[in-house]
Amino acid sequence: MDTDNTKTTLRPASLRWKILRQALLRRSSPQNSDEQSQIGVMNRISRKTTQGFNLIPCQLIEKISNSRDARVCYTLPVAGSPKLFLTQRVDNHADLGDFEICNRCNIDNTGLVCHWPSEDVLAFFSLSHADMFRSKRVIELGSGYGLAGLVIAATTEALEVVISDGNPQVVDYIQRNVDANSGAFGGTTVKSMTLHWNQDDFSYIVDTFDVIVASDCTFFKEFHKDLARIIKFLLKKVGPSEALFFSPKRGDSLDKFLEEIEGNHLHFSIIENYNAEIWKRHQMLMSGDESWPNYDKDHCYPFLVRITL
Numbered sequence: 104m105d106t107d108n109t110k111t112t113l114r115p116a117s118l119r120w121k122i123l124r125q126a127l128l129r130r131s132s133p134q135n136s137d138e139q140s141q142i143g144v145m146n147r148i149s150r151k152t153t154q155g156f157n158l159i160p161c162q163l164i165e166k167i168s169n170s171r172d173a174r175v176c177y178t179l180p181v182a183g184s185p186k187l188f189l190t191q192r193v194d195n196h197a198d199l200g201d202f203e204i205c206n207r208c209n210i211d212n213t214g215l216v217c218h219w220p221s222e223d224v225l226a227f228f229s230l231s232h233a234d235m236f237r238s239k240r241v242i243e244l245g246s247g248y249g250l251a252g253l254v255i256a257a258t259t260e261a262l263e264v265v266i267s268d269g270n271p272q273v274v275d276y277i278q279r280n281v282d283a284n285s286g287a288f289g290g291t292t293v294k295s296m297t298l299h300w301n302q303d304d305f306s307y308i309v310d311t312f313d314v315i316v317a318s319d320c321t322f323f324k325e326f327h328k329d330l331a332r333i334i335k336f337l338l339k340k341v342g343p344s345e346a347l348f349f350s351p352k353r354g355d356s357l358d359k360f361l362e363e364i365e366g367n368h369l370h371f372s373i374i375e376n377y378n379a380e381i382w383k384r385h386q387m388l389m390s391g392d393e394s395w396p397n398y399d400k401d402h403c404y405p406f407l408v409r410i411t412l
Contacts (some may be wrong), residue, residue, distance in 0.1 A: 155223050230254060
């Protein structure tokens with residue numbers, strides 16, 4: 104992944120430990136210009152925000168006692184849609200145990216760090232394109248807390264929605280959120296799944312899904328090859344099927360991922376303006392809207408990438 108003005112590319116493990124160091128030192132002021140520079144780099148990499156594109160209103164319902172978690176209610180902006188209740192972390196900080204699991208499983212921690220803006224974009228897009236999912240088998244990759252997958256399950260009459268992640272901690276949250284919203288799914292089958300993009304055996308889900316969705320999953324270049332490979336494995340070979348990826352460019356990170364897509368003999372198209380409301384909010388942020396102070400198109404605005412066999 105790219106680090107704007109840095110001269111080297113950080114490997115995922117190195118980046119995780121740099122983030123951890125920053126978290127451990129967050130209550131102290133930087134002692135020298137080098138530490139200030141490193142923290143500035145991390146802020147530019149993450150582009151985290153408490154508001155994002157503000158497409159799906161959410162409200163803190165309760166902070167769970169003796170826990171880092173809270174229950175959050177998402178009000179979907181479509182008449183007749185159910186409210187969704189998610190358990191997620193609210194402190195936006197990782198601890199040593201999180202990073203030990205990441206390094207042991209060779210996975211990233213981004214699903215626990217915060218709720219990422221591209222997830223809201225995917226969820227909002229899905230609300231207005233229910234026909235793309237109706238009666239389809241759908242899987243979300245790198246789901247985080249699972250908002251987009253839950254929105255698809257609750258509003259599009261999909262046949263099946265699998266909400267997956269490679270981090271076992273994240274999958275625990277996903278399952279809790281599936282259970283909490285089970286009454287909203289109607290006849291749609293919904294389940295969580297631990298899925299590592301580099302695992303050897305996909306036989307139980309190969310050639311299965313009509314639609315794959317993902318948001319901000321091209322962040323780490325080291326995962327591109329496995330991610331492209333699993334898309335090819337998962338997409339159904341008979342009948343129309345496609346993957347919908349919402350990803351910022353982040354320097355050449357998205358381009359490098361698309362090279363892997365082509366290397367797997369897959370086809371793709373890129374759409375910059377795919378929804379009028381999302382585009383309007385992007386334009387407002389580009390014009391100086393202060394609700395997202397460090398907004399930058401290259402790192403923050405997700406392009407829609409449609410991938411087919």
